[in-house]
Amino acid sequence: MKLPRIVTLCLSLAVAPMLFAATPAGKYDELKQQLTDRLGIEINALTDSPIEGLLQAVTSHGILYVSADGTKLMQGTIYDLKNRMNNLTEAAMAQPRLEQLKPFENEMLVYKAKNEKHVVTVFTDITCGYCRKLHQQMQEYNDLGITVRYMAYPRAGVPSKVAEDMESIWCAKDPLKAMDDAKAGKSVPSATCKANIAAQYNLGVSFGINGTPSLILENGTMLPGYMPPEKLNDALSTLN
Template sequence: MNRLSIFHSPLRALLSAGLVLVASASWAGELSPAQLAQLKQKLTQNLPDFPPIDSAQTTPMPGLIELRSGNNIIYTDPKGEFVIQGNLLETKTQRNLTEERMDEINQIDFASLPLKDAVVWKNGNGKRRMVIFADPNCGYCKRLEKDLQQVKDVTVYTFVVAILGDDSKVKANNIWCLKDRTQAWRDWMLTGAEPAKAFGMCATPTQRNNALAQKLRVNGTPSMFFEDGTRLPSAAPVNVIEQRLTKAAAKVGSAS
């Protein structure tokens, strides 16, 4: 028997992706400004193209430092001589500490999102809510739209953005200005039916949506957000989306 076969499938997936294993411990805190400056100097000295570091803190693994760069996490040693990209897994509980930190770093206030600027549709009772940033010419977005038809009891708010060129902007504006923008969006994304040209001028939220995406550091489409403020920065299987919806609904429900 292969040694890895004794682990559950989530752990096998993490191991195949590359990770650092640690025993149960606690986070110690951020580095001092002097320590951070010294670390930045060493890393950029050896790696001129190293991404900008926003913050750094120790981890439960002795000698391992977490570096935060935008929405990303990278690990290094206190002297900046080694760099690790991967997941930090606590062996005692099998918690993915990197994933938990990513959720914390990327947390948003779902209630503050301007949902009036989104195309809306729902399945079932629509009690669970999620937001998607999608470009009308994004192939992964079209695949996600089709996959989401399998998800029950969900309301989907889509902020249509135009990041793939002028045609994306034309389609986004035409879809928004049609009488039934939801149907026009779904017709295009699900069946490829070109949106009709809207008659007359119409104020659209495309520019605001693009600005919102930039503010939230949405670096590609599709990008998903859930009611608990967590995000999925790319397309994901239906079972993963279902898990995130369930987790977010439970968290929001307990908070209220």
């Protein structure tokens, strides 16, 4: 079922507590290893899900659901019909996203607001139209107290020409100016360094990102797509 965008936005902004009991440490370690070996992907956590008899796996490819005996696998979204249609799958990803972003904080390109009230992490591509539109309004976001941190998400994947260009931006003497130039359609001199564009891209994939821009809010909620400065500010204000 594809929900209207406004409904999706309201659901993704909901700050919902997890509505199921915490899983005892080590309870599913053996099954977690079996699934890791069988699926060939990283499983960061395997816990009880909101549905009895179904387990929730936080993986390098997003949230997956597994039968208790480990023989059935499904991918999808669980909503709580008794609690304003809260998106429980999104809520389950919020904290892991924040934790996985922390090691990348020194690699982000940061457009810092002078009077910072909010911090938003944006997975961006230098060739996408709405990414450029967002960037053109950077001063407006900053004036509202919104600091924007960029992570690289070349839509063509890695390796690709776009990924190489984004590496050049991250490795430039002045990365913010290089990003400004690239978002304005200007070429950026080739440069290489230890910037790990592939790791940033792969992190985005694990978050379930499949388009740009994608915004990660302060509570770990992900908003797909462009949001004008005032609307983003309104959305962020509801989190307080």
